[in-house]
Amino acid sequence: MKPRYFEYHQPTSIDDVLELLSEYGDEAKILAGGQSLIPMLNFRIASPAHLIDINGVAGLDQLNLTPEGVQIGATARQRTVENAPEIALSYPLVRRALVQVAHPQIRNRGTFCGSVAHADASAELPSVVLALGAQIIARSSRGERTIPAKDFFEFHLVTALSADELVVEIQLPPLAAGSNGTYVEIARRAGDFALAGVAAQAVIDEGGTVQSLRMACSGVGPVPQLLEEAAQLAIGSDLSDELLLEIDNIVRTTIDPPDDVHASANYRRVVTGTVVRRALKQLRDESGSNHD
Numbered sequence: 231m232k233p234r235y236f237e238y239h240q241p242t243s244i245d246d247v248l249e250l251l252s253e254y255g256d257e258a259k260i261l262a263g264g265q266s267l268i269p270m271l272n273f274r275i276a277s278p279a280h281l282i283d284i285n286g287v288a289g290l291d292q293l294n295l296t297p298e299g300v301q302i303g304a305t306a307r308q309r310t311v312e313n314a315p316e317i318a319l320s321y322p323l324v325r326r327a328l329v330q331v332a333h334p335q336i337r338n339r340g341t342f343c344g345s346v347a348h349a350d351a352s353a354e355l356p357s358v359v360l361a362l363g364a365q366i367i368a369r370s371s372r373g374e375r376t377i378p379a380k381d382f383f384e385f386h387l388v389t390a391l392s393a394d395e396l397v398v399e400i401q402l403p404p405l406a407a408g409s410n411g412t413y414v415e416i417a418r419r420a421g422d423f424a425l426a427g428v429a430a431q432a433v434i435d436e437g438g439t440v441q442s443l444r445m446a447c448s449g450v451g452p453v454p455q456l457l458e459e460a461a462q463l464a465i466g467s468d469l470s471d472e473l474l475l476e477i478d479n480i481v482r483t484t485i486d487p488p489d490d491v492h493a494s495a496n497y498r499r500v501v502t503g504t505v506v507r508r509a510l511k512q513l514r515d516e517s518g519s520n521h522d
């Protein structure tokens with residue numbers, strides 16, 4: 231199929247984008263990497279009257295790593311973030327999640343912010359920003375606001391953004407010394423959306439004790455979900471194999487995933503417990519503590 235008729239806008243400044251959003255509001259869609267939006271237009275799942283292409287806007291593609299954290303601009307490609315040595319070194323969770331998003335060709339175009347703004351319940355990056363406690367910076371002609379990741383996701387493909395708001399940047403907070411993270415998922419094929427996935431970010435001290443842990447999972451409901459009860463159980467522990475099994479069990483009983491064409495609710499429960507156990511085991515083993 232082909233998209234319905236739309237008017238294509240190519241603004242070159244943020245102010246022009248905001249003016250277009252303010253004028254066309256509900257009838258408009260931002261075009262970033264197009265890797266989700268273009269298929270949706272072709273299938274006529276989305277039929278905006280106006281398409282606002284932000285790729286010609288100067289100064290939106292920044293990727294800055296500073297002592298205050300990381301700022302990722304609206305047109306920074308997923309592949310740019312994935313390939314940044316500072317990201318691999320300081321935010322391994324981000325890189326480990328990105329390499330599991332689709333395929334390199336898609337990540338060459340797809341943007342980090344676009345994936346978060348799209349808010350697919352099975353996508354990797356929404357869980358990543360939730361686990362990291364990131365902030366989403368949204369701007370409209372009415373001003374700028376900062377939305378914590380925990381308040382951003384409202385439903386599958388629905389966010390706290392208003393129709394006239396543009397995500398200009400996502401800010402990842404600085405991480406404590408010794409913090410490590412990983413993303414573990416189970417998908418039918420490499421590059422597919424996850425049946426279940428988990429983003430985990432932890433500080434494990436030299437003695438092997440978990441000092442802090444945040445985990446968020448994908449594919450278990452309409453929004454990415456924080457696993458607070460399981461994280462509380464892990465904090466203060468040494469993540470023994472017995473405890474990992476207990477945490478796996480807690481996860482299975484605290485989530486309420488949907489039945490859908492891809493997997494039954496029960497299967498997703500089991501798989502989510504498994505990915506959490508694998509993620510924590512990886513973080514434990516990488517911390518150098520010895521459980522053999």
Ligand SMILES: Cc1cc2nc3c(=O)[nH]c(=O)nc-3n(C[C@H](O)[C@H](O)[C@H](O)COP(=O)(O)OP(=O)(O)OC[C@H]3O[C@@H](n4cnc5c(N)ncnc54)[C@H](O)[C@@H]3O)c2cc1C
Pocket residue numbers: 259260261262263264265266267268269304330331332333336339340341342343344345347348350352353354355391395396397398421422423424
């Ligand atoms: C074959 C295939 C496989 C894929 N597999 C995966 C996968 O395994 N995991 C995964 O997470 N994703 C997957 N994707 C999606 C891909 O990661 C997209 O790049 C991403 O979801 C959207 O980013 P984008 O920059 O392409 O956004 P676009 O497609 O341009 O936009 C997506 C939506 O977000 C809105 N939007 C984009 N940027 C902004 C902004 N700055 N402010 C406000 N709204 C904005 C758009 O208006 C639109 O509604 C896949 C895509 C394809 C084609």
